[in-house]
Amino acid sequence: xxxxxxxxxxxxNSEASAxxxxxxxxxxxxxxxxxxxxxxxxxxxxxxxITRVNLTVFFLAATGFTLLGLxxxxxxxxxxxxxxxxxxxxxxxxxxxxxxAMRLMRINHTLVLGxxxxxxxxxxxxxxxxxxxxxxxxxxxxxxxxxxxVVKLLKATNFFQDHLS
Numbered sequence: 001x002x003x004x005x006x007x008x009x010x011x012x013n014s015e016a017s018a019x020x021x022x023x024x025x026x027x028x029x030x031x032x033x034x035x036x037x038x039x040x041x042x043x044x045x046x047x048x049x050i051t052r053v054n055l056t057v058f059f060l061a062a063t064g065f066t067l068l069g070l071x072x073x074x075x076x077x078x079x080x081x082x083x084x085x086x087x088x089x090x091x092x093x094x095x096x097x098x099x100x101a102m103r104l105m106r107i108n109h110t111l112v113l114g115x116x117x118x119x120x121x122x123x124x125x126x127x128x129x130x131x132x133x134x135x136x137x138x139x140x141x142x143x144x145x146x147x148x149x150v151v152k153l154l155k156a157t158n159f160f161q162d163h164l165s
Contacts, residue, residue: 016054018138022131024053025061026123032065033076033119038112039105069115080114 027048031041048058069076083089096102106112 018131018134020053021057021134022127023051024048024055024057025130026127027053028058028061028063029065029123029126030116030119031058031062032067033069033072033115035106035109035112035115039101040116072118073111073115076114076118077110078114079117080110080112083113083117084108084110 027044030044034041048055084093093108097108107116
């Protein structure tokens with residue numbers, strides 16, 4: 001647990017851009033909210049590996065959003081069921097199910113569809129909120145935290161040199 005917190009602090013104090021960190025959080029949001037063995041999770045993981053996002057933040061965000069996704073799973077199932085049973089969308093689901101890729105994505109399952117929609121709706125606010133929080137931390141909170149005597153003492157220990165330097 002301490003090493004994950006240390007890695008997160010190292011990333012926040014690094015030169016990685018706030019957009020890279022925020023995009024890693026958003027990609028982690030999609031993976032965390034969705035069932036793990038779905039095709040779109042694998043595609044999002046490939047996107048995270050190919051693009052310049054921080055993989056540590058991606059995995060930490062996926063872990064955190066998995067826990068939140070478990071709490072919101074009943075909401076996602078209800079939303080997915082409502083979308084799949086909507087008479088006005090029946091033709092769309094029939095057409096999409098004719099494609100092999102859509103069958104592999106298992107979009108006909110209520111949890112997969114509902115969690116994807118919840119993640120898609122939350123993606124833009126999570127991106128801007130996380131970018132704001134990273135910028136706020138770097139411009140105002142980081143200097144204050146580094147000036148604390150406790151932090152100065154910790155920086156002199158082996159823990160800091162092993163994990164944060």
